[in-house]
Amino acid sequence: MANLEWGKLPFGYLKTDYNVRCYYRDGKWGELEISSSETVNLHISATALHYGQQAFEGMKAYRGKDGKIRLFRWEENFKRMERSANGILMQPVTKDIFKDAITKAVLLNERFVPPYGTGAALYLRPLLIGSGPQVGVKPAEEYMFMVFATPVGPYFKEGFTPIKIAVVRDSDRAAPLGTGSIKVGGNYASSLVGAKKAHDEGYGAPMYLDSVHKKYIDEIGAANFFGVKNNTYITPKSPSILPSITNMSIMQLAEDMGMTVEKRPVDIDELDSFEEVGACGTAAIISPIGEIYDIDKDKKYNFCKDGKAGPLSTKIYNKLVAIQYGDEADPHNWVEIIK
Numbered sequence: 001m002a003n004l005e006w007g008k009l010p011f012g013y014l015k016t017d018y019n020v021r022c023y024y025r026d027g028k029w030g031e032l033e034i035s036s037s038e039t040v041n042l043h044i045s046a047t048a049l050h051y052g053q054q055a056f057e058g059m060k061a062y063r064g065k066d067g068k069i070r071l072f073r074w075e076e077n078f079k080r081m082e083r084s085a086n087g088i089l090m091q092p093v094t095k096d097i098f099k100d101a102i103t104k105a106v107l108l109n110e111r112f113v114p115p116y117g118t119g120a121a122l123y124l125r126p127l128l129i130g131s132g133p134q135v136g137v138k139p140a141e142e143y144m145f146m147v148f149a150t151p152v153g154p155y156f157k158e159g160f161t162p163i164k165i166a167v168v169r170d171s172d173r174a175a176p177l178g179t180g181s182i183k184v185g186g187n188y189a190s191s192l193v194g195a196k197k198a199h200d201e202g203y204g205a206p207m208y209l210d211s212v213h214k215k216y217i218d219e220i221g222a223a224n225f226f227g228v229k230n231n232t233y234i235t236p237k238s239p240s241i242l243p244s245i246t247n248m249s250i251m252q253l254a255e256d257m258g259m260t261v262e263k264r265p266v267d268i269d270e271l272d273s274f275e276e277v278g279a280c281g282t283a284a285i286i287s288p289i290g291e292i293y294d295i296d297k298d299k300k301y302n303f304c305k306d307g308k309a310g311p312l313s314t315k316i317y318n319k320l321v322a323i324q325y326g327d328e329a330d331p332h333n334w335v336e337i338i339k
């Protein structure tokens with residue numbers, strides 16, 4: 001086991017021992033290669049560098065009380081990466097390569113899978129890029145797939161205490177028929193200005209509204225939004241948000257708990273009526289939101305008045321994390337033990 005302060009890990013990059021790589025050349029994927037280098041050697045004219053032909057995934061490996069290492073719904077990450085690749089005309093990897101690569105990335109870096117009970121996990125970052133050269137705007141003919149692993153703590157330093165969010169209206173992360181619903185780097189580039197605006201105002205992350213009407217809630221930085229009222233879990237339906245695997249899982253758990261689940265456009269004016277609101281994602285897990293500040297309207301919405309997450313968010317969080325770490329039964333077969 002690596003000698004790290006596991007309980008204090010930020011959500012950041014920390015060097016591990018190995019990463020894995022695979023190349024698509026001459027119309028086929030090659031064998032998976034293991035590397036201990038942190039750098040990649042790329043053609044100066046690679047489409048990833050010029051025209052944003054790249055897609056990534058984010059997932060975690062969790063160590064349970066029993067010492068076993070678990071992956072959570074990796075097939076959903078594979079499917080989303082396939083959709084992302086097709087969405088920007090890249091060659092997708094096969095399911096077998098994806099599985100082999102993520103498994104090797106965990107097992108080769110096993111000493112970096114954080115111990116149970118530290119709140120940390122081993123974050124896996126599958127990455128697919130156009131590596132072949134083009135100067136005209138065209139898809140590459142060669143691709144490179146890699147997975148690196150790095151141990152991480154909570155995305156928001158607050159952990160499971162309420163975060164503060166700012167509504168950003170003067171920049172858009174994605175357009176309805178653009179690439180918002182796939183996980184490509186360009187979306188994150190266009191989210192940086194909004195994130196900076198929120199940070200400059202003293203807020204942890206931006207809330208993006210739909211780019212057409214500026215009326216409906218889209219996403220929160222790199223996480224989906226949800227609200228709870230009248231025993232109902234409500235999350236936005238929009239063509240420009242990334243379908244979160246965490247959110248998909250929470251919707252199921254909320255239903256299992258007897259809550260009603262609604263996926264529909266959520267008007268920002270509805271915020272006043274929510275009993276609890278939060279952000280969810282692999283990195284964010286479930287982050288309760290204590291305050292939403294609409295900068296341009298100078299309006300504040302407050303939740304968690306006692307400084308603590310609400311009861312339903314807490315219940316869903318505990319259930320989700322218990323399944324991920326193997327503390328509770330996994331009725332939907334979401335978890336796969338890899339060692």
Ligand code: PLP
Pocket residue numbers: 058219221222223224242243244245246247280281282283
């Ligand atoms: N929304 C965006 C923009 C993201 O980057 C992420 C992170 O992957 C999510 C939502 C949450 O998705 P997931 O739960 O699949 O990690």
Ligand code: COI
Pocket residue numbers: 057058059222281282283284
């Ligand atoms: C994730 O939740 O896995 C993400 O990818 C968030 C982010 C750091 C881009």
